[in-house]
Amino acid sequence: MRGDEEKRVTPLKVIYIGLILSGTLIIIALISLSLGPARISLKDILNWFIGYESIDQTAWMILFKIRLPRILLAGLVGFTLSLGGVVFQALLRNPLAEPFILGISSGAAVGAIIGIVLGLGFTFGIPLLSFLGALFTILLVMGISSRHGGLESSTLLLTGVIVNAFFTAVIMFFISTTSDSRLHSMLFWLYGDLSQSKYVQLSISFPLILIVSGIIYVFSRHLNLIVGGEESALQMGVEVEWLKWISFLGISLITGVVVSFSGIIGFVGLIVPHLMRMILGPDHRLLIPASALGGAVFLIAADTLARTIISPSELPVGVITAFLGAPFFIYLLKTRGSQWTQS
Amino acid sequence: MDPELILKDVHFRYNSQWCLEGIDFELKKGEILGIIGPNGSGKSTLLKIMDGLLKIHKGEILLMNKPISSYRRGDIARCIAMVPQEETFRFSFSVSEVVLMGRFPHSGLFPFEGKEDLEITHQSMHLTGTLDLATRSIHELSGGEKQRVLIARALTQRAQIILLDEPTSFLDIRHKVEIFELISSLALTQGLSVIVVSHDISLAAQYCHRMLLLDKGSVYKIGEPAGVITADNISTVYQCPVLVDKNPISKTPRVTILSKRGEDKEETV
Numbered sequence: 001m002r003g004d005e006e007k008r009v010t011p012l013k014v015i016y017i018g019l020i021l022s023g024t025l026i027i028i029a030l031i032s033l034s035l036g037p038a039r040i041s042l043k044d045i046l047n048w049f050i051g052y053e054s055i056d057q058t059a060w061m062i063l064f065k066i067r068l069p070r071i072l073l074a075g076l077v078g079f080t081l082s083l084g085g086v087v088f089q090a091l092l093r094n095p096l097a098e099p100f101i102l103g104i105s106s107g108a109a110v111g112a113i114i115g116i117v118l119g120l121g122f123t124f125g126i127p128l129l130s131f132l133g134a135l136f137t138i139l140l141v142m143g144i145s146s147r148h149g150g151l152e153s154s155t156l157l158l159t160g161v162i163v164n165a166f167f168t169a170v171i172m173f174f175i176s177t178t179s180d181s182r183l184h185s186m187l188f189w190l191y192g193d194l195s196q197s198k199y200v201q202l203s204i205s206f207p208l209i210l211i212v213s214g215i216i217y218v219f220s221r222h223l224n225l226i227v228g229g230e231e232s233a234l235q236m237g238v239e240v241e242w243l244k245w246i247s248f249l250g251i252s253l254i255t256g257v258v259v260s261f262s263g264i265i266g267f268v269g270l271i272v273p274h275l276m277r278m279i280l281g282p283d284h285r286l287l288i289p290a291s292a293l294g295g296a297v298f299l300i301a302a303d304t305l306a307r308t309i310i311s312p313s314e315l316p317v318g319v320i321t322a323f324l325g326a327p328f329f330i331y332l333l334k335t336r337g338s339q340w341t342q343s
Numbered sequence: 344m345d346p347e348l349i350l351k352d353v354h355f356r357y358n359s360q361w362c363l364e365g366i367d368f369e370l371k372k373g374e375i376l377g378i379i380g381p382n383g384s385g386k387s388t389l390l391k392i393m394d395g396l397l398k399i400h401k402g403e404i405l406l407m408n409k410p411i412s413s414y415r416r417g418d419i420a421r422c423i424a425m426v427p428q429e430e431t432f433r434f435s436f437s438v439s440e441v442v443l444m445g446r447f448p449h450s451g452l453f454p455f456e457g458k459e460d461l462e463i464t465h466q467s468m469h470l471t472g473t474l475d476l477a478t479r480s481i482h483e484l485s486g487g488e489k490q491r492v493l494i495a496r497a498l499t500q501r502a503q504i505i506l507l508d509e510p511t512s513f514l515d516i517r518h519k520v521e522i523f524e525l526i527s528s529l530a531l532t533q534g535l536s537v538i539v540v541s542h543d544i545s546l547a548a549q550y551c552h553r554m555l556l557l558d559k560g561s562v563y564k565i566g567e568p569a570g571v572i573t574a575d576n577i578s579t580v581y582q583c584p585v586l587v588d589k590n591p592i593s594k595t596p597r598v599t600i601l602s603k604r605g606e607d608k609e610e611t612v
Contacts, residue, residue, distance in 0.1 A: 008440070008456075009455070095434070218452065220454055224436070225444055227432055227434055227436070228432050228444070229430050232425070234396060236420050236444070236500065237417035239416060277434060281435075281436075281437075283440060285454055285455065
């Protein structure tokens with residue numbers, strides 16, 4: 001049972017849950033840091049951390065040049081995709097909405113690939129085109145699937161599937177026809193590849209993601225009202241159209257940026273927000289930070305699995321998230337679909 | 344006392360054809376005004392216009408003596424609350440969370456409620472008899488319970504005017520009466536001005552101070568229930584033969600539909 005007066009969302013509760021999830025995030029990151037083909041035990045890392053013991057040059061290289069940037073990227077990507085999921089689910093009033101399912105991730109990927117073909121830089125140019133690709137896709141999907149001012153679930157999902165199929169074809173076309181050697185390595189990238197993480201990318205995207213999520217958090221109560229219907233939210237004083245534009249721009253911006261670094265990773269924005277909603281309830285003042293942090297935890301765990309499960313070889317992380325996410329999606333559709341598909 | 348809401352020669356259209364034409368009336372303080380009329384006569388549109396959700400093309404709407412177009416959305420929300428016919432929450436908020444949402448127009452940037460908000464919420468749940476439902480999910484409620492919760496949310500908005508869009512449509516007779524009793528007591532004890540759109544003509548006639556009969560986007564008749572609900576008016580506007588007599592207890596007009604199959608199959612609405 002949740003939701004009675006005492007279990008109402010208060011600032012204290014948000015901080016409390018935030019601290020628990022941040023703690024989990026640090027623990028999972030440390031565990032992930034210790035796992036890999038080269039054995040560096042957690043105890044060694046912790047001892048080095050408190051200055052009790054030194055580690056050798058090779059171990060240092062592995063930890064800070066290979067594993068840490070990858071873990072940080074996984075955290076940022078998971079954070080962003082999960083945040084995108086929560087926001088889309090509220091704004092579109094559709095629990096199955098998510099950047100990957102709506103085709104926004106592949107739209108961003110097409111933008112990134114066009115950037116690569118044009119020879120733009122990996123730090124600014126490609127993320128910018130990726131953002132434009134994401135924004136274009138949001139507007140496209142909304143334009144195709146909105147009827148009588150409402151977005152019906154089945155139409156929205158079908159539109160996402162079609163847009164996804166089309167963009168995947170565009171990506172394959174670019175990969176197959178160009179002789180650019182960089183593109184050939186991108187086949188892996190279609191299912192998510194976090195191994196190319198660089199500190200410079202992290203240092204640009206981190207503040208951006210922080211700012212956008214901060215702005216979105218200010219509107220968390222507005223999102224609660226939108227869940228009850230756009231018209232009733234408007235009636236109670238929410239500037240619905242304005243809020244939609246702010247959110248779509250913000251989410252496309254950060255989704256575009258992370259997709260250009262990580263490739264297409266599906267279902268994070270579906271699995272994590274739903275789990276959090278089941279545990280913590282639908283209030284966005286708690287759900288937004290919990291989902292974002294939970295998304296970071298989830299993707300770090302998934303990526304650790306992806307790079308260790310068939311070691312010394314690796315899986316794209318999107319394979320892991322799809323293995324978990326697709327059955328979860330079907331489960332949601334089967335058990336709660338009827339409640340959601342009525343418009 | 345000045346009327347709360349005044350409509351002067353209001354015109355509105357969705358496309359080329361006028362949907363509302365030359366609407367003139369006022370809502371007095373503490374009054375319950377019932378709006379009736381056939382499907383498509385513009386009742387819901389009229390409600391949205393009065394709430395400033397749709398912009399009119401001609402005429403004027405004065406809210407507390409100022410044009411409604413001069414208000415910002417949040418300001419209107421502090422004066423007017425709307426109870427929609429139905430509202431689908433996609434995620435299972437609890438009843439108390441939904442009622443608490445009514446405090447939104449009164450809050451600043453800090454996204455959490457204070458003690459006063461909780462007290463007001465408790466009060467409106469007490470008035471609507473929804474305290475027992477507080478921890479239930481909005482999805483688990485019956486039609487009547489949900490309608491009461493939406494009214495509680497509107498009360499939490501602490502607006503002087505409440506607009507209700509067919510609050511009794513999906514309810515059985517007991518719950519229909521309960522909703523009208525609630526509306527009536529709120530107008531009396533809280534001094535609220537209420538506009539209620541309804542298809543339950545006879546029932547509305549028992550509770551409304553005045554009634555407005557809408558026909559194809561124009562006011563056909565407005566006034567006390569006995570003057571508006573006559574066999575002539577209802578038959579003409581609804582294009583359905585009816586008999587109107589007096590409710591033996593409340594002495595308010597009572598409408599009986601005259602079925603075409605014979606007089607033994609009559610039904611009261």
